[in-house]
Amino acid sequence: MGVVVVPAVGASFGTKHVPKFDKVTKINDNSDKNSDTSKNNPVNIVKNKNNNKNSNNLENTNTNNNNNNANANADASSTGVSVKPSPTPTTTPTPTPTPTPTPTPTPTPTTTPDMRPAISFVAFCVTPGTEGSADDVTVTPTEFKDNDPSEPVAISWTSDVPIQEVKLKAGPDIEKFVESGAMSGSAEVGMGDPADPDQTESVPCGNDLDLLVKFEWNGQEFVPENENP
Numbered sequence: 001m002g003v004v005v006v007p008a009v010g011a012s013f014g015t016k017h018v019p020k021f022d023k024v025t026k027i028n029d030n031s032d033k034n035s036d037t038s039k040n041n042p043v044n045i046v047k048n049k050n051n052n053k054n055s056n057n058l059e060n061t062n063t064n065n066n067n068n069n070a071n072a073n074a075d076a077s078s079t080g081v082s083v084k085p086s087p088t089p090t091t092t093p094t095p096t097p098t099p100t101p102t103p104t105p106t107p108t109p110t111t112t113p114d115m116r117p118a119i120s121f122v123a124f125c126v127t128p129g130t131e132g133s134a135d136d137v138t139v140t141p142t143e144f145k146d147n148d149p150s151e152p153v154a155i156s157w158t159s160d161v162p163i164q165e166v167k168l169k170a171g172p173d174i175e176k177f178v179e180s181g182a183m184s185g186s187a188e189v190g191m192g193d194p195a196d197p198d199q200t201e202s203v204p205c206g207n208d209l210d211l212l213v214k215f216e217w218n219g220q221e222f223v224p225e226n227e228n229p
Contacts, residue, residue, distance in 0.1 A: 113146060114145045114146050114153065116145060116153050116170065116189045116190055117145075117170040117171030117189065118145055118150075118151035118152055118153060118170060118189075118217070119141075119152050119153060119155065119168060119169065119170050119189060119217055120169050120170065120171075120216065120217055121168075121169050121201075121204075121214055121215060121216045121217065121225070122139055122155060122157070122166065122167070122168055122169075122187070122214070122215045122222060123166070123167040123168075123169075123204035123205060123211060123213075123214040123215075124137055124157075124159065124163050124165075124166055124211075124212045124213050124214075125163070125164050125165040125166070125167065125204070125205035125206075125209035125210065125211060125212065126161060126162065126163060126164055126209065126210055126211075126212045127162070127164055127209065127210070128209065128210045129210075130161055130162070130210065130212065131161075132159075132160070132161040132212050132213075133212075133213065134212075134213040134215075134224035136159055136160040136161050136212070136213075137157060137158070137159045137160075137163075137212065137213050137215075138157060138158050138159075139155055139156075139157050139215045139222040140155060140156050140157070141154070141155055141221075141222070142154045142155060142156050142186070143188065150219050150220070152217060153170070153188065153189045154186065154187065154188035154189065155168075155186065155187055155188075155222075156184075156185070156186045157184065157185060157186070157187075158183065158184045159182075159183050159184065159212075160183070161183075161212065162181035162182070162183060163179045163181070163182055163183070163185070163212070164178070164179060164180065164181060164209055165177065165178055165179060165205065165209060166179060166185065166187050167195060167199060167204040167205065168187045168189065168192060169201060169204075170189040173194070173195075174194075174195040174199060174200070174201065174204065175187075175189070175190075175191075175192030175193065175194065175195065176192055176193045176194065176195045176196065176199065177191075177192045177193075178193075213225075
């Protein structure tokens with residue numbers, strides 16, 4: 001049986017006491033493919049040595065390494081936040097005002113007074129031997145002097161017998177309108193030929209033609225005066 005030696009309290013065998021280190025290393029690596037190329041690498045190293053009577057030496061080293069590499073060209077596979085560029089505002093064009101055209105004033109027509117005399121009678125002349133009466137002819141005023149309905153200056157007419165000439169008296173003059181057997185026509189003051197010398201107010205058809213009917217103006221209408229016998 002061997003001898004067991006129990007060391008006394010507080011006795012030392014001369015063995016060198018190895019100091020104890022608690023070393024903590026913490027690395028925080030944060031890599032994100034976001035559009036920022038900044039790098040943040042803080043390094044914190046804390047060394048704490050605690051020497052006590054028990055010869056315990058504590059060294060604490062704490063390293064915090066934070067790498068943040070943001071890439072401006074983030075691709076579709078990135079799980080990070082996608083940074084979209086702000087849209088460029090579209091400038092709304094200012095409409096060009098349309099100039100308002102200046103209206104051209106309409107000139108007021110100047111009315112020239114009608115100096116023609118009004119018709120006093122209309123005579124219808126036929127070939128000698130032609131039978132007919134006032135009932136065969138119709139006379140209608142178509143134009144008036146200065147729009148006065150009491151002063152006709154133009155007529156239209158129709159007849160059931162051929163008419164050779166129409167005599168129109170306006171003022172002191174008698175005008176002749178040759179019809180050459182027409183059954184209708186018109187006459188206007190100033191548009192006929194001067195009557196022949198033998199064609200007068202009392203004998204409007206002269207010596208070569210017979211008077212079929214003579215219409216006189218009474219202020220409202222033409223009425224027959226003489227009929228062919």
